Amino acid sequence: MNEASPAARVVGRQGELAGLHRFVDGLRRSFAADATRVVFVEGPAGIGKSMLWLVGCEMALGRGVRVLRSRPAETEAGYAYAALADLLREAWPEAKRVLPRQHLHALSVALGIADDAAMNIDQAIVQTATANLLLSMSTEQPLLVAIDDAQWIDAPSAAVVQFVGRRSARRQLGFLVTQRSEAESTVPFELDRAIPDAPVERLWLEPLSLGALHKLLDDRLGLTLPRRQLLRLHELSGGVPFHALEIARALRRMPAIPPGAELPIPASIHDLLRARTGRLDPRQHEALLLVAAAGNLALTTLRAAGGDPAAVSAAVDDGLLAIDGDILRPGHPLIASTIYDTTKAARRAAHARLAGVTDEPEARARHRALATIGADEAVAAELEDAGRRTLERAAPERAAELFRLALDRTPPAGHQARDRRALALADALYRAADLPAAGAILDTLVPRLPPGALLAEALIIRSEVHWYTATSFDAVADVEAGLVAAGDDPRLLAELHYRLSIFADFDLHRALDHARSAVALLEQHDPKGLLASALMIEFITSVMLGDEPLIARLERALALEPKNPTDATTIPGIWWAAIDRLDEARRRFEWMLELDRNSGHLSGEASLLTRLAEVEIFADHYHVARDWADAATAAARQQGDESADPARRVRALVDAHVGLHAEAWATAQEGTRRAEARGDHVIAAAWLVVLGTVAAARGDHAEVLDVADRSAAQLAAIGMVEPLRLGVDHEQLEALAALGRLDRARELLDELEGRQARVPRPWLEAALVRARALLRLAEGDLAGAIAETDVVLGPAGPSWRRLDRARTLLVRGIILRRARRPREAGAALDEASAIFEAIGAHGWLERARAEAGRLGRRRPGSEALTPSEQQVAELAAMGLTNRAVADRLSLSPKTVEAHLARVYAKLGIRSRAELGRLMGPRADAID
Structure with missing residues (x-):
């Protein structure tokens, strides 16, 4: 297909x-x-x-x-x-x-x-x-x-x-x-x-999910909507693809739509709906308009607003209204939109009637605003209060609509109120992950604000927007300007130093200084509960600068952390992932994701999904990691981050692990180029990890060394001594040993053993075992090389991830083959191959099988096909194309091609015709 x-x-x-x-x-x-x-x-x-x-x-x-x-x-x-x-x-x-x-x-x-x-x-x-x-x-x-x-x-x-x-x-x-x-x-x-x-x-067929709708718009129209618009489109279309695409096409032809404004309804849909609503008598239309203006409405409120409950029955029977107990709702959001699309005077009158009978403050403020023409400070103030209460209830999209209405109703002379409300609107949009809209408001607001608390707060929010959509340098520039604007306000100074400790990732010494300044201030005054997060940042930054990990500091921070922190940090999860405590890392990121979603703060969602993808890569759960990475990319694009570099990088890292080397290499090359052009050392180093992973899996030792040199330069530029999982020097060590560059290999081995002593971690222990074995092999000490890998013998072995165990078995098999112990070599290589295949590390699987092929063992018959190869062979024997086989088994076509190549080699055949003849008797029995 x-x-x-x-x-x-x-x-x-x-x-x-x-x-x-x-x-x-x-x-x-x-x-x-x-x-x-x-x-x-x-x-x-x-x-x-x-x-x-x-x-x-x-x-x-x-x-x-x-x-x-x-x-x-x-x-x-x-x-x-x-x-x-x-x-x-x-x-x-x-x-x-x-x-x-x-x-x-x-x-x-x-x-x-x-x-x-x-x-x-x-x-x-x-x-x-x-x-x-x-x-x-x-x-x-x-x-x-x-x-x-x-x-x-x-x-x-x-x-x-x-x-x-x-x-x-x-x-x-x-x-x-x-x-x-x-x-x-x-x-x-x-x-x-x-x-x-x-x-x-x-x-x-059920309505499409929000994620599926996002993908549909991207696939069909190349359109990515901000999250608030995507949510409204999903609600308005009811998840029906045809309606969603029609509305999206109309939306694409329009200029930017402000927060809270309604999405366009194409004429093709309007005509169908008007044919249904055009038969309503005036009493029915009035009742439906009141319900549409309110969203949902109790029958008692309808009666109080002057509506006729008796007019409801026919509309319910016709599906124009739905009733649940005493509550009336539109039969479909598009019906509500069509009814609401009446004269402005009729809409204002409906909102005025509802404002007079509604007890709920937020709804009353909204109705008063929509019933009002022109500026009205009393209405604007009521809307501002309603927006703040709505934001506290974790509904930033709804709050943004109320703040926008408050701005619209603010009198021209009310400059201070206007600026305060504009900042509130930008904050709500930022929390709702509509970063472009938030940034546009802040770019207009910041230049006109005088020094003081309001400007400092505006710069803090803009720094967060820039952190996700621009560069660390832009974010730091905002916060440094905020330090000037804040004067001697200890609350603002503490938060500004805290932000700088995060954003100054291009200079870790500078970041540590700001973390310590933040901790000192927050020890005295911490209204937002930021001390715990500041201590965590101080902990991890000092570790990356080469200091001994002060675990007591991390434990104190975790003990101080509020149950529902306003600014939780990923630092504990990053630390636990680095030392292979993956269950704890996963729980941390999942907790933060739930926390943000419950609070309606969605701007960090893409980052957390990316972290979850990384954890699953480290756990060798590549299919799960791919799903998290795809979700992260979608979330990043919805919030206006078109580059989505962290999410795309982790997806490329998945590809690198599963053997899609060409795709991973091309993506990572382009990502590295972008990061280097921006001077973004951390992102460049992260992309280089992908390149190093591909080069190592290919067995391209020279390329590994080149990537490692580039990575070391990026890390040195920011002062990073301990990169945790951000470096490729463990791959460099194996490459040096394999290429016989023994002096440099021994130097690096000493360095990495020192780092392992400071920060013990199983994955680095495994890399050191392999490197020591390869060094002994290069020195001609076959017995010593074999002894180094004895650690993987037995069913238990060390508590390494499966990939590390299999890679060590591969090295052991190579050494045993050199020692002319083919039977033991074959056993090690077969076990390595089985693990590689089980986890889906197809690039490493090819390496292991190539090594096994050098043993000169008798070619196995068809019964030696792996389960995956057997499935592919049987489907191909039925006449299915590679694409059809891939679709059936949820594989990529390239993976199918690789499986078939191995099948042909094992069976000693060269064509599909031979495959069909050989497997024909079994092909008809496939379930």
């Missing part, structure tokens, strides 16, 4: 795609008694039924199944046999070949192919002829009858399909049918009763 294929365009339907895979695969074989014979896809208009139908047809064609298609239209529902004519159009040559003359003539007349005015169409003959034709075709080749939008099929055609269903038992004939419905309905053509022995797979 290519990128333009229907399957490549389906988003968020993994379960449904799996159901289609199972169904279509069944068409390749004689049906078992309980095999699925019918797939019924249903759901509301625009939900994506037709796209799945196209995917099912494409899957069937790709697996050698004949497909007959019909797509009835509403305009043809009154024409007899219109759908049947569509269905049999491509089968007519077979009809002329297999049908008796009488049946062929009757069918040709029914379908309008022949004109015989004297002949009355006998429905029984048409049904029998069609059934005989399709059943005959299914004996030659598996056959799929695919009908899209079955609700529009004409009655005579429907009767034919029902008849065919009853005759299709035990044949390689299946049905794929879609139907529009608002709730689960009966199976079309009574196929569930027509084929009683076979279950029907019903696929009810």
Whole structure:
């Protein structure tokens, strides 16, 4: 399947795609008694039924199944046999070949192919002829009858399909049918009763998730929306792909939309909805307008606002309103938008009536604002208070709308109030992860503010925005300006030094000085609970500068940390991940993610998802890491960070571990170039870790040394002595030993052993074992080299990650082969290969198998295929393309190619034809 294929365009339907895979695969074989014979896809208009139908047809064609298609239209529902004519159009040559003359003539007349005015169409003959034709075709080749939008099929055609269903038992004939419905309905053509022995797979399509909607917009339109707009689009469209795409297309044609403003509704959707709402009488329209203006409304409040509860019943019956106990809601967000899109005077009147009867302060303030024309300080002040209360309740998007309304209602002379409210709006937008909008407001606000607390607070927020969207230098410049603006305010000075300790990552000595200044101030005055985080930053920065880890300082910080801190830090998780305490690291990042989501503070979500991805890489859970990395990239793009470098870097690191070396290398090369151009040493060093990982897995020792030199330069530039997991010197050590550069290798070994003594960590211990073994090998001490790797013998062994154990076994196998102990070498290499394959480290797997191939062992037969190779071989033997095999097994096409190359080598064959002959007897038995 290519990128333009229907399957490549389906988003968020993994379960449904799996159901289609199972169904279509069944068409390749004689049906078992309980095999699925019918797939019924249903759901509301625009939900994506037709796209799945196209995917099912494409899957069937790709697996050698004949497909007959019909797509009835509403305009043809009154024409007899219109759908049947569509269905049999491509089968007519077979009809002329297999049908008796009488049946062929009757069918040709029914379908309008022949004109015989004297002949009355006998429905029984048409049904029998069609059934005989399709059943005959299914004996030659598996056959799929695919009908899209079955609700529009004409009655005579429907009767034919029902008849065919009853005759299709035990044949390689299946049905794929879609139907529009608002709730689960009966199976079309009574196929569930027509084929009683076979279950029907019903696929009810639910609305897309928020993440799936983000991917849909990116894939189809190349559009990334700020999170607040994405949330509103999801709400407004109800997760229906068609509606979401139409609204997004209209949105793309418009200038920027301010916070709280409504998204555009395209005319194509408006026309459909107005046709439904245009029949309302004035009392019903009034009631719906009050509900739309409120979002949801109690019947008692509707009555108090002058609405007529008696007018509600018909709207509920028509689906325009929904009622839950005493609460009225719009039947669909698009209906509310259409009703609300009335005259401005009518909207203002509705809000004025609601403001007079609403007890909830935030809602009353909003209604007063929307009922008011022009500036009104009393209304603006009420809105500002409501916005602050809403922000405290972890609803930054809603708070941003209230602050925007407050700004709009602020009188021109109220400069101080206007600036204060603009800052509140920027803060709410920052918390809601709409970084571009927050930055735009701050860029306008900061230049006009005089020195003082308000300017310092504005610069703190802008530094946070720059930290995510620009560079450390930009963030530090903001905070340094804030130090000048803050004067002698100890609260602000403490927070500013604290921010500098984070942002000055380009100079660790400077960062440590600011961390110590922050701690000293916060020990005296800590209203925000920042002392714990400042102590953690002081701890990790001193470690990276080469000091002994002061664990007592970290433990004190953790003890001081509030239960719900306002500014939790990732430092404990980073530390635990560095020393392989991965469960604790994972819990820390998950806790922070939950904390931020519960508080509505979403600007750090992408960073936390990236950290979780790193933990899963270190745990050898590469599929989980990939999912976290993809989620991090999506979150970064939603908050306006188009580069999303940390998330993309960790995704490239996943690729490097699973053997997608070309992709990882290209991405990391470009990322390194960008970081070096910006002078961003930390990000450059992080990208170089990806390059070092790829070079090491390839066995390219010279490239490892080049990358290590570049990495060392980046780390030295910021004063980093202990990079934790940010360096590649452990890979450099192995490369030096392998290349025979023994003096430099011994120097680096001494350095790394010193670091390991200061900060013990299993992954570095494993690297040191391998390096010492390779050094002894280079020195000709085979016995000593083997002894170094004895640590991995036995079922228990050291508490290393699986990748480190397998890499050490690989080194042991190489040494044993050099020592001419092939049996022991083979055992070590086989165990290494098994681990590499189990965790999905395919690049290292190739290295291990290449080493095993040098042992000169007898080529194994087909029974020596690994489970993954066996699966790929069997599917390829069935005639599936590499892409089809990849889709079936959730692999990349390149991984499939690699598996097949190994299969060919193991089986001693050179072509798919030989593979098919060799595995043919087993291919039909694949489940």
